[in-house]
Amino acid sequence: MTSLLKNKNLSYISPVWPQFTGLEIEYGKGIYLYDIDGKKYLDFTSGIGVTNTGHCHDRVVRTIQNQAERLIHGQSTVIYNQPMLKLASKINEITPPQLNCSFFTNSGSEAVESAIKLARHATNKTNIICFQGGYHGRSIGAMSVTTAKSIYRNKYQPLMAGVSVSPFPYSYRYQQEEDSLEDWCIKELEYLLKTQSSPDETAAMILEPVLGEGGYVVPPKKFLQRIRDICDHYGILLIFDEVQSGFGRTGEFFAFEHFDVQPDILVVAKGLASGLPLSGIVSSRELMEEWIPGSHGGTYGPNPVAASAAIETIKIIEEEKLVENSASLGRVLLKSLYKLKNEYPFIGEVRGLGLMVGCEFSSHHPSSSKIAEEVRKKCLEQGLILLTCGSDNQVIRWIPPLTLDENSLERALKIFENALIKVEEIIHEL
């Protein structure tokens, strides 16, 4: 196939998008992407946590085709489109009883904006507390609660007012024991409520139950439980952003299930619709009734084609037991990476839940981000696509499609180990 990267095609595309692989992909199927020369790549990025059912799952493709023949757009304040009605009730089936009312929009950022707006309306309060290292998107409101990397904020500030940032128990970064760090973080949060954002002005706290872009960090269970208690005590809403961690990614349908803590508002996107742009927030009906009709909305959400893809996606996750697969292959992945950590001392920490696993390169090494980048590139040369995350891109993240099988995981691990061997040889040059 002829490459479109030559000529002037690229100059017509904004350079604001960085490019990590340079691959020109013709098509994708399952866990593979195929470039224009027919070379196949194991896609362990899932398009950043989107294609949990694999690329172009047959059932998703058929559903999209069928729905496209029936209704492509049905604006939700003009008509009720049927996929939207069905999707809302399907989501009701997979969420706890009090999360029984959905609002849909298109992207993760828009869903975060929606959660913030709902929280402000429902509480008549203005302030939002977010947590260090969190990523919630790049529209102004979502960016204002994002602290994963300063590049997301630089030259856009000042951002939305009324936001305070509380520490997140990232024990490898702070080089502190989990228990004492968790306790310190909660004390800092309580201090913040006394010194910066008083409870009677604080509408909500927003966080990712498992930190995503910030480094794939799993907090102690007690941390989320104590945040829940503080929110209940002061009448502050708790928003969980599960844009990246939802839909089976962590080995439960939603990551909050690992912690026995439920949010007042759940933010979903990415894995929801297997690649079609769709996102939403889910809360109690009671809370949604505080949202003044017409004060929020949009032209597209939920698009009927995307909504029908989402219904099929959820059914596939259930019927193909992808949550269970994520949990069991996640254990295999963690075990293998722990083993590699023992053999390669420049790996600092391995952590994760299900198929949301991070491998952080040692903070004792001055160029942990260069190591991560070299490993990533050497994997790519061998046909494995991985991404990095963390404030310095010092973490390799593993987010393969949940349709992954054990043999392919083993192949990816072998490639990863080869890359570690090659990087070890040149580590003094980095």
Ligand SMILES: Cc1ncc(COP(=O)(O)O)c(C=O)c1O
């Ligand atoms: C946890 C989380 N929230 C929000 C977003 C923003 O989603 P989008 O890029 O669809 O706007 C992302 C995207 O990576 C995310 O990981």
